[in-house]
Amino acid sequence: MPVWAPLTDQDRVDLVAYIKTFSVRWKTEKPGTPLQIPASEPEVTAERLKVGQALFQKMECGKCHGVEGRGNGPSASTLTDSKDRPIVSYDFTSGHRFKCGSTDRDLYTIFMTGLDGTPMPSFSDNINSDQAGDLVFYLRTFQPIHTKEREIAKQIGLRPIDPTGTPTQPENSPPENK
Numbered sequence: 131m132p133v134w135a136p137l138t139d140q141d142r143v144d145l146v147a148y149i150k151t152f153s154v155r156w157k158t159e160k161p162g163t164p165l166q167i168p169a170s171e172p173e174v175t176a177e178r179l180k181v182g183q184a185l186f187q188k189m190e191c192g193k194c195h196g197v198e199g200r201g202n203g204p205s206a207s208t209l210t211d212s213k214d215r216p217i218v219s220y221d222f223t224s225g226h227r228f229k230c231g232s233t234d235r236d237l238y239t240i241f242m243t244g245l246d247g248t249p250m251p252s253f254s255d256n257i258n259s260d261q262a263g264d265l266v267f268y269l270r271t272f273q274p275i276h277t278k279e280r281e282i283a284k285q286i287g288l289r290p291i292d293p294t295g296t297p298t299q300p301e302n303s304p305p306e307n308k
């Protein structure tokens with residue numbers, strides 16, 4: 131899927147209108163209740179990172195994404211989309227572009243709504259908005275870019291933990307591109 135940066139705002143609106151003619155669901159179904167995303171973004175702290183890590187473990191994100199966010203969890207090799215085609219879970223350490231945007235708000239939206247047609251579930255019934263913010267912070271520690279979250283994780287010696295709660299070895303840390 132190429133980048134379509136040259137399209138104007140009007141082009142985008144027109145394209146969306148046309149794409150919506152491909153499925154009758156756009157006519158027959160009403161939109162669900164919009165997801166509530168807090169307007170102000172919280173500040174990352176060591177405490178919030180730890181809560182995020184605990185949630186990552188409790189919600190078993192690592193089953194697909196791996197305890198270190200490498201996309202290699204125990205279920206990863208068995209995943210298929212709704213048409214039975216193999217699909218990979220996102221590898222946070224790869225530095226690859228997110229399909230659905232890379233802001234904190236985008237990440238929040240992805241795991242709260244889930245991604246229909248893929249095995250990526252919705253967690254909005256299981257975590258509240260504060261917890262979701264903490265989870266976003268923890269995801270940032272996996273990325274091979276300089277983030278405030280990564281810096282704090284390093285300072286407090288926060289290591290990814292396996293399903294038994296045991297920290298992984300420090301040398302598994304992905305290199306950082308500044």
Ligand code: HEC
Pocket residue numbers: 186189190191192193194195205209217218219220227228229230231237240241245248249250251253265269
């Ligand atoms: C059952 C497997 C599974 C579990 C559990 C799971 N994911 Fe995913 N996740 C996926 C798959 C598969 C994709 C890739 C979907 C795609 O490429 O269309 C994905 C994609 C993502 C993305 C990136 C989407 C993008 O824009 O490219 C984020 C962020 C994410 N997951 C976060 C989480 C978090 C946080 C949790 C736990 C709260 C979680 N996932 C649990 C399977 C899973």
